[in-house]
Amino acid sequence: MFKSIKLYFRLKSLAKKLRKQNKEVDFTGNLKYDKNVIIIDTKVPEYNKDSGSRRLTEIIKLLIKNNVGVFLMADFKEYRFTTDYLQYFKDLGAVVYEPGIDKSGKLIAKNDFIKQVLPFADFVWLHRPEIFAKYHPVVKKIKPTAKVFFDMVDFHYLRFKRESELTGNADILKKADKYLKLELDNCKKADKIIVISDVEKESIKEFYNEDAKIISIGNIHQFIENENPVSFENRKDLLFIGGFDHKPNVDAVNYLAEEIMPLLWKSNPGISISIIGSNPPETIEKLNSEKFRVIGYAEDVAPYFYNSRIFVAPLRYGAGIKGKIGQSLEFGLPLVTTNIGAEGFDFQENRTIMVGNTSQEIVDNILSLYQNKEVWQKISSDSKKVIEPFSNYTIEQKILSLIK
Structure with a gap:
C-alpha cells in the first residue's frame, strides 16, 4: 500500500x-x-x-x-x-x-x-x-x-x-x-x-x-574486414569483455583472478589481461593491478580486440549463445573458452585448442595459441566461417x- x-x-x-x-x-x-x-x-x-x-x-x-x-x-x-x-x-x-x-x-x-x-x-x-x-x-x-x-x-x-x-x-x-x-x-x-x-x-x-x-x-554478428590488421608479433596480452550485471561474467573474472592467471603466470609471468565491462562491482574493481587491468566500461572496444593476442572467456555457467564469443569472432581474435562459452558455435577441428574445462586445460590452450603463430592465424582466418550462421x-x- x-x-x-x-x-x-x-x-x-x-x-x-x-x-x-x-x-x-x-x-x-x-x-x-x-x-x-x-x-x-x-x-x-x-x-x-x-x-x-x-x-x-x-x-x-x-x-x-x-x-x-x-x-x-x-x-x-x-x-x-x-x-x-x-x-x-x-x-x-x-x-x-x-x-x-x-x-x-x-x-x-x-x-x-x-x-x-x-x-x-x-x-x-x-x-x-x-x-x-x-x-x-x-x-x-x-x-x-x-x-x-x-x-x-x-x-x-x-x-x-x-x-x-x-x-x-x-x-x-x-x-x-x-x-x-x-x-x-x-x-x-x-x-x-x-x-x-x-x-x-x-x-x-x-x-x-x-x-x-x-x-x-x-x-x-558480421565479420569485420580489417585492411591493416595488427600482426601476431605486434599483439600481446589477453582480453575479457562482459557486462557485470550478468552474474556469470562476475564468476568468470573471479575465476580468472583466482585460478587461471596465477597458473598462467607460472609459465609466462609477462602476460597481462584487460577486463572490460559495464558496472563492475567493488569486488571486481579491487582486482585491478598492473597485470590484471580492470578497465570497466569502454565506449570503443575495437582497439582492445585489434591489439590483444587472445580473447579468454572461462564461463563456468550460463545458457544461450554468448555475445562475447561472437564479438571476438567478428574481430578475428582467436579465443579460449569452456563448453559453456562455446555452446551454439561450431569451431570444427579448432575446438580442441579453443575449448578447455579445467584451469589447466584453459591455461595450456592459452599458452599454445599465444606461442604458435601458424595455429593462431588459422583460427583467426576461420572465424569468418564460424559466425556465418549469425550473419545479418x-x-x-x-x-x-x-x-x-
Missing part, C-alpha cells in the same frame, strides 16, 4: 511537470509502415553495454529495414524515464515510449501507451520471462487476437541450474525450478517461442515439445518468417 501511495504522488508530480513543459504526445501520429510490432523489454536496450541489448537492437534495425514499424517500451518506473538511449532508437525510426500527457492533460503511463498503440500492432514481442508474464495478460485483455511472441533471451532455468551445480547452493536450485515453471507457462501461452540457439531449442524440447512454435533467432542475412530471413 505504501509503495502504491508513493508511486501515485510521484506520477502526479510528473504529470504536473510535463504539463508545464507542454509535453503532449501522440504515439500513433506518424504511422507509415505496412506492419507494426510492439517490443517490450526491461529497459531501453543499451546496445553498447550487454549482449542481450545488442541483439535486440539489431533485431529492431532489421524489422525497420523490412518496413515493419516498431513501438518500443521499457518496463521502468514511469518517473525514471531519462536515458541516453531513447533518442538513438527514435533516430532509427522506432516510436519509443516515455511519459507524456494526452490532449486532456492526463499522464500517459505504460498501460495507456499499450492501449494507444496495440490497435495498430500486428505482433507483440515480449523480451524475457518476467516481461512476458506481466504483459501477456494486458495484451490479451485489450486485443485478444494479437499474436504474442515470447523471446526467452536465454533459458533461465538452465542458467540457474548450472549455477547451483557449480556452487552447491540449494536456494539457487529452487530459483531454477521457479524459472522453469514460469518459462514453461509462458511457452504454453505464446503464439511463438523465440530461443537464442538450436542448442537452447533442444533443451526446451525436453520439457515442452511443440517444435512448430519454436524458432531460434540468435545474436547477429541469416537472422533476417528468420525474422521475416516469423512476421509473414
Whole structure:
C-alpha cells in the first residue's frame, strides 16, 4: 500500500511537470509502415553495454529495414524515464515510449501507451520471462487476437541450474525450478517461442515439445574486414569483455583472478589481461593491478580486440549463445573458452585448442595459441566461417518468417 501511495504522488508530480513543459504526445501520429510490432523489454536496450541489448537492437534495425514499424517500451518506473538511449532508437525510426500527457492533460503511463498503440500492432514481442508474464495478460485483455511472441533471451532455468551445480547452493536450485515453471507457462501461452540457439531449442524440447512454435533467432554478428590488421608479433596480452550485471561474467573474472592467471603466470609471468565491462562491482574493481587491468566500461572496444593476442572467456555457467564469443569472432581474435562459452558455435577441428574445462586445460590452450603463430592465424582466418550462421542475412530471413 505504501509503495502504491508513493508511486501515485510521484506520477502526479510528473504529470504536473510535463504539463508545464507542454509535453503532449501522440504515439500513433506518424504511422507509415505496412506492419507494426510492439517490443517490450526491461529497459531501453543499451546496445553498447550487454549482449542481450545488442541483439535486440539489431533485431529492431532489421524489422525497420523490412518496413515493419516498431513501438518500443521499457518496463521502468514511469518517473525514471531519462536515458541516453531513447533518442538513438527514435533516430532509427522506432516510436519509443516515455511519459507524456494526452490532449486532456492526463499522464500517459505504460498501460495507456499499450492501449494507444496495440490497435495498430500486428505482433507483440515480449523480451524475457518476467516481461512476458506481466504483459501477456494486458495484451490479451485489450486485443485478444494479437499474436504474442515470447523471446526467452536465454533459458533461465538452465542458467540457474548450472549455477547451483557449480556452487552447491540449494536456494539457487529452487530459483531454477521457479524459472522453469514460469518459462514453461509462458511457452504454453505464446503464439511463438523465440530461443537464442538450436542448442537452447533442444533443451526446451525436453520439457515442452511443440517444435512448430519454436524458432531460434540468435545474436547477429558480421565479420569485420580489417585492411591493416595488427600482426601476431605486434599483439600481446589477453582480453575479457562482459557486462557485470550478468552474474556469470562476475564468476568468470573471479575465476580468472583466482585460478587461471596465477597458473598462467607460472609459465609466462609477462602476460597481462584487460577486463572490460559495464558496472563492475567493488569486488571486481579491487582486482585491478598492473597485470590484471580492470578497465570497466569502454565506449570503443575495437582497439582492445585489434591489439590483444587472445580473447579468454572461462564461463563456468550460463545458457544461450554468448555475445562475447561472437564479438571476438567478428574481430578475428582467436579465443579460449569452456563448453559453456562455446555452446551454439561450431569451431570444427579448432575446438580442441579453443575449448578447455579445467584451469589447466584453459591455461595450456592459452599458452599454445599465444606461442604458435601458424595455429593462431588459422583460427583467426576461420572465424569468418564460424559466425556465418549469425550473419545479418541469416537472422533476417528468420525474422521475416516469423512476421509473414
